Amino acid sequence: MSNQQIADKLFITVGTTKWHLNQIFGRLQARNRTEAVARARELDLFS
Numbered sequence: 001m002s003n004q005q006i007a008d009k010l011f012i013t014v015g016t017t018k019w020h021l022n023q024i025f026g027r028l029q030a031r032n033r034t035e036a037v038a039r040a041r042e043l044d045l046f047s
Contacts, residue, residue, distance in 0.1 A: 001009075007017040021033075028043075030036035040046060 003014050003017045003021070007014045010017070025031065025036055028036045028039040030039050
């Protein structure tokens with residue numbers, strides 16, 4: 001989903017969406033969504 005689509009679904013601003021994504025990327029040591037998903041899989045964060 002795009003940042004705008006995520007923001008619309010959660011009733012938050014695009015800026016807030018970007019902030020949360022950057023927090024997630026930082027914790028996972030990822031530079032983008034693809035890396036974040038790969039790292040989450042490595043860490044077995046998906047059920």
